[in-house]
Amino acid sequence: MRYIFLSVIIISLAACGAKKDNAQQQQPPAAIPVSVTTVQQGNAVYYDEYPATVTALNEVEIRPQVTGYITGIFFKDGQHVTKGQKLYSIDQQQYRGAYEQAVANLNVAKANQARAQQDAERYQQLADQDAIARQVLEHSVADLNTAKSQVAAQQANVSAVGTNLRYSNISSPLTGTIGISQVKIGAAVSPGSTVLNTLSSDDPMAVDFSVDEKDINRFIQMQSKGTKPADSVFTISLPDGFVYPLTGQIYLIDRAIDPQTGTIKVRLTFSNKDRMLRSGMSCIAKVKSNGGGQQQMLIPFKSVTEQMGEYFVYTVGDSSKVSQRKVVIGRRIGENVIVKDGLQQNEQIVTEGVQKLREGATVKISSADSARLQKQNRPQAPADSVKK
Numbered sequence: 001m002r003y004i005f006l007s008v009i010i011i012s013l014a015a016c017g018a019k020k021d022n023a024q025q026q027q028p029p030a031a032i033p034v035s036v037t038t039v040q041q042g043n044a045v046y047y048d049e050y051p052a053t054v055t056a057l058n059e060v061e062i063r064p065q066v067t068g069y070i071t072g073i074f075f076k077d078g079q080h081v082t083k084g085q086k087l088y089s090i091d092q093q094q095y096r097g098a099y100e101q102a103v104a105n106l107n108v109a110k111a112n113q114a115r116a117q118q119d120a121e122r123y124q125q126l127a128d129q130d131a132i133a134r135q136v137l138e139h140s141v142a143d144l145n146t147a148k149s150q151v152a153a154q155q156a157n158v159s160a161v162g163t164n165l166r167y168s169n170i171s172s173p174l175t176g177t178i179g180i181s182q183v184k185i186g187a188a189v190s191p192g193s194t195v196l197n198t199l200s201s202d203d204p205m206a207v208d209f210s211v212d213e214k215d216i217n218r219f220i221q222m223q224s225k226g227t228k229p230a231d232s233v234f235t236i237s238l239p240d241g242f243v244y245p246l247t248g249q250i251y252l253i254d255r256a257i258d259p260q261t262g263t264i265k266v267r268l269t270f271s272n273k274d275r276m277l278r279s280g281m282s283c284i285a286k287v288k289s290n291g292g293g294q295q296q297m298l299i300p301f302k303s304v305t306e307q308m309g310e311y312f313v314y315t316v317g318d319s320s321k322v323s324q325r326k327v328v329i330g331r332r333i334g335e336n337v338i339v340k341d342g343l344q345q346n347e348q349i350v351t352e353g354v355q356k357l358r359e360g361a362t363v364k365i366s367s368a369d370s371a372r373l374q375k376q377n378r379p380q381a382p383a384d385s386v387k388k
Helices: 002-026 093-128 134-167 213-225 367-377
Strands: 032-038 040-044 047-056 059-062 068-073 086-090 169-171 176-178 197-200 205-212 234-237 249-253 263-270 282-288 294-300 305-307 310-316 322-333 336-341 348-352 363-365
Touching (some): 134 169, 205 213, 213 263
Parallel strands (some): 032 363
Antiparallel strands (some): 047 282, 086 169, 176 197, 249 263, 310 348
């Protein structure tokens, strides 16, 4: 009898447990907390980005054209210099001495020419009177021509020696920034083997980047239309992420396509009055892709999930239930992405908690999102209906 009683108790307990499990299974699953946003149209301005390099429009290596010792350096390394400014001097003693000697030789030649000229004129008068032999006149004329040739030769020598004297002072061939001097005072230099310094123009500066050959026509059209300083078609961001405050314009498109890469070089120019851009600096060239921007459907990119190469979002419908929706997306713009197809304006999509969702799941919208959505959906009263 006792065994029968224990069996009845066990069966009763099992039945109660089964009813409890069934009751738990019949309860609806808890709502999943999520964050949502409303699909809205926005001004979709986006840029194509290209790795680029800042370079000088003009750059020249400063080399000596005469042999000698450096006797003077008239600038500070990295200084901004102007065209014609004196940069270096080379020992002038030998060149000045040679120049003075050449000038003296020229003066002697001119004196000889003057004497020969006088002789020729006097002999011409005597020949006209038949007072001398014709041969004497001819010799005097020949002496005069020789004297003239000697003067021309000495003038050429003075010019050559004077050139060497001028070359002993080295001046800046252009306005720009000079680098660190490669020689010190007292260093021996000679033409063709010594680089004294490098000088590059610094305003404006060029920015070079390569574009695919299929985009050539687009850049040719932009070049033909031209850009105004107020336009923002061409901008650059510097290595630290700083966006350069001035805009650029197309300076040139290279003459040929690189057959190995299928790209062509495009050069922009940017004003550089503050000397912020330096030759050799890397940057990102940004080219506006859609003119002044178009109204596009924009959603946060984090709301999109990818499955087998297709893209989906979860929309919030009636009774706070979600439904998975296939979308066609376009270009990313910062944290957002353009939706080309699949969504309508003012639909609500899940932005956070997407990983926990499945088709038909019930969600709980955060209180902050609920307040924001209510404010967005609240109708605005007409201005003339407001009580005064």
